[in-house]
Amino acid sequence: MSITEAEAAQLSFERPSGLWADAWDRFKRNPAALVGIVLIVVFILAAIFAAQIAPFEPNEQAGPLATNPAGPGGEHLLGLDMQGRDVFTRILFGARLSLLVGLVSVSVGLALGLVLGSLAGYLGGRVDFAIMRVMDLMLSVPGLLLAIALVTVMGRGLISIMLAVGIVQVPTFARLLRGSILGQREADYVLAARSVGVPGRRVLLGHILPNSIAPVIVQATLAMATAIIEVAALSFVGLGPNDPRLPEWGKMLAENANRLQQSVHLVLFPGLAIVFSTLGINLIGDGLREAIDPKLKT
């Protein structure tokens, strides 16, 4: 291979390969984000392999019924609950539930938010006004309160909780995307696309949206954490899934809150599970934001 060929190969190797590759480069160098990744990988693995890792069944009575159940140690890594069920097992299976709830409710919020935000931002005028005033209305009610109201209307159950938490997030996504689209709508490349005959729908979906989506992706990540917390909170106030067997973290907290002084482990471990999973997601979200936001580029 001649020198020029070698150089050419070198050059093409070093060539940055686009927005997301650049973003990943920056993301990798952020230690906090990497911690987030580790936490989340543990969380996801726990969810996927819960059945394999867990020493017991989530509803198996592994020890005696007790008002003061045994704490961590021995056979039961994180102790037993009052029904004699293994806490570690239930937390593992809870991860599954939390992951599901987070993904589904964020997907619901994201899907509705994307549609409404795109319409408002791209069409503008009255459509924009109508959509955004409804969003403002939703934002004027505290999120959890709105979720409680929605669950009350739709009835208890896992599905309605996920829907409620998702709907509460719609305005955030819609506003974010609308703002982002407004910034892109008058961009030169949009005019250029129109000048070659690209129809309006394609301009929005093929040109504007890919340029506006980055902050929404960051928000979606952060919203996962909010969703997990909100579902836990709904469970805590008694609007959780009404099946008592479901190992929902927020529900585990609620059931044992009055046992806090006697059996700390019943409250501490589900609480820690919530804290670390949401912390991990938040760290990733912040890392993503820094990696994608061109204004923070170094």
Added chain:
Amino acid sequence: MPLLSVQDLEVKFFTRRATVHAVRGTSFDLETGETLGIVGESGCGKSVSALAMLGILPKTGRVTGGRVLFGDQDLVGMSDAKLRKIRGKDIAMIFQDPMTSLNPVLKIGRQMTEVLTKHLPMDKQQATAEAIALLDRVGIPNAADRLGDYPHQFSGGMRQRVMIAMAIACRPKILIADEPTTALDVTIQAQILDLMKKLVVEEGMGLILITHDLGVVAGVCERTNVMYAGRFIETGPTRKLFERPRHPYTLGLLRSVPRLDAQRKEKLDPIGGSPPELTKLTEGCSFAPRCVYATEESRARTPELRPIEGNDHLVACWNPVPDADLPHAPTDRPAAQ
């Protein structure tokens, strides 16, 4: 029949504060293979005219009068679906800033094939092959390898070449270039202009070149329209216009540009004042407040374009510049090619 005939085109912008009369009755014809220049300073309505022709004005703008005849079709008032079939296929446009006119998150191959598959009966593979041929034609080395690159991996001049490749992709009959070289440095400017000239000849396209750079017009255009405050105030063959400008504004423009053949000590002579606000135009010549030749008549009545010195040189002025005041005339320097 001319390829494109713009007749009394009027464009207004309706904003909350005021109505801006951006283009006030411009007319011109473009023949096949002709190169036409539109010159004027910022905000005189050059770009707006072009956007109006293609029906891609910003939301607040509207064509309020006139016709744009392409063949026997009037582009004004045509449905967007029909216009979309013409845009990019029969009439294509190149924009000023190649740094922002390409979509930053799409690979250029994708942006080019989008145009091709949209207007021509091509599948993805054919379009890719054609895109490579086009990039090659506008002088991008290793065209095949660069289809997968993003715009930020190209230099400004290269990006403008990509824009040109996209514009000529469907063999348009008319190419509108809106300040195609303004954002580029001088050596690249010359390359891009040469490329455009070459393509116009090869394809037999009509070219409308919009610019504020008199040097660019002189180098490229056969005919030139000078625009001021939304109107054409002088139009003629470029050479004639540069040698014997009859409108005081055209003369002022020429005087405010440095010349290679001028004496070294000679000072540039800018036009005093600034253009009128397009929200409050009154009867009378819009240039009158800045014009040394202005009379009562100039301020009272708006002059229309009328022939002066033959049928091809028109000027909208009550008191055209007298011969004695022409600075370098007659010059032996070739103004146009």
